[in-house]
Amino acid sequence: MTATEPADFRDFRDFRWDAVEHRPYKEDASAAFSAISRQVLFEAPALACELRYFEMQAGGYSTLERHQHMHGVMVFRGYGHCLLGSTVRAVAPFDLVRIPAWIWHQFRATRGETFGFLCMVNRERDRPQLPTEADLAALRANAEVAAFLDETLR
Amino acid sequence: MTATEPADFRDFRDFRWDAVEHRPYKEDASAAFSAISRQVLFEAPALACELRYFEMQAGGYSTLERHQHMHGVMVFRGYGHCLLGSTVRAVAPFDLVRIPAWIWHQFRATRGETFGFLCMVNRERDRPQLPTEADLAALRANAEVAAFLDETLR
Secondary structure (H helix, E strand, O other): OOOOOHHHEEOEEOOEEOOOOEEEEEEOOOOOOEEEEEEEEEOOOOOOEEEEEEEEEEEEEOOOEEOOOOEEEEEEEOOEEEEEOOEEEEEOOOOEEEEOOOOOEEEEOOOOOOEEEEEEEEOOOOOOEOOOHHHHHHHHOOHHHHHHHOOOOO | OOOOOHHHEEOEEOOEEOOOOEEEEEOOOOOOOEEEEEEEEEOOOOOOEEEEEEEEEEEEEOOOEEOOOOEEEEEEEOOEEEEEOOEEEEEOOOOEEEEOOOOOEEEEOOOOOOEEEEEEEEOOOOOOEOOOHHHHHHHHOOHHHHHHHOOOOO
16 A cells, blocks of 8 residues: 555656656647647546646647637746637746637747646547638637737737 | 636736635644645636645645545645655655555655645545554654654655
């Protein structure tokens, strides 16, 4: 009952964790995401959620998507912006963002620096939807959202 | 589909979050915990886990307990020590500790400074067990564990 495995402790150093696989910065040909890496910090059959860390290089961005499941996000490194529905918000380390069901959302490293966030999500969840051309046009009808997507935020 | 509520964003400042209830530092007469506060960062019916932030003043400690459910912990503020089964470990900001089922565990602010951690836990979970006198004696059979509990760690 009192034995522990070394893997129970994972030291942090320079935004990596021991024994946690780091999926390197990568691009998606469809531009759905850019310059983003991923580490899964907690994932276990006994845990009903996973905790992941996503990190973007300057100018990088997470996938613009929506889904039935909810996200609980904590900004973890650097400053950037978040799109949540029709709201564009500057965010700073350790700010919280609750992403409700079916709301379009994306994070962008808009401040010329590395930007990362923790994301808590149900282990069992639906697949994200990507925006159609019509969805993008609807989002772009809002000038601030268009500036966010075009990386022309002031 | 694109409306957002102000409560979706919760700014961080000085280890508090906007619109998050802060349960102040408190003591337990039985010494099960001491000088620890609690904030629930994410909790929703649609999320299968909760994310909480616990913070101890210097010398404070979390409840020594065990339970069937698992904890995923990330140290968030300051340096301290963690007891996990028969292991006593110094921990630093952003280190991860996975606490398996039925393992005795406790966090202590052993470094003369405020010490805090994030804890991800299933929304549906069993009640923690507290140690009996016999359990405590078994834990104290390990000299390092005894020093941890007695606050005499070097």
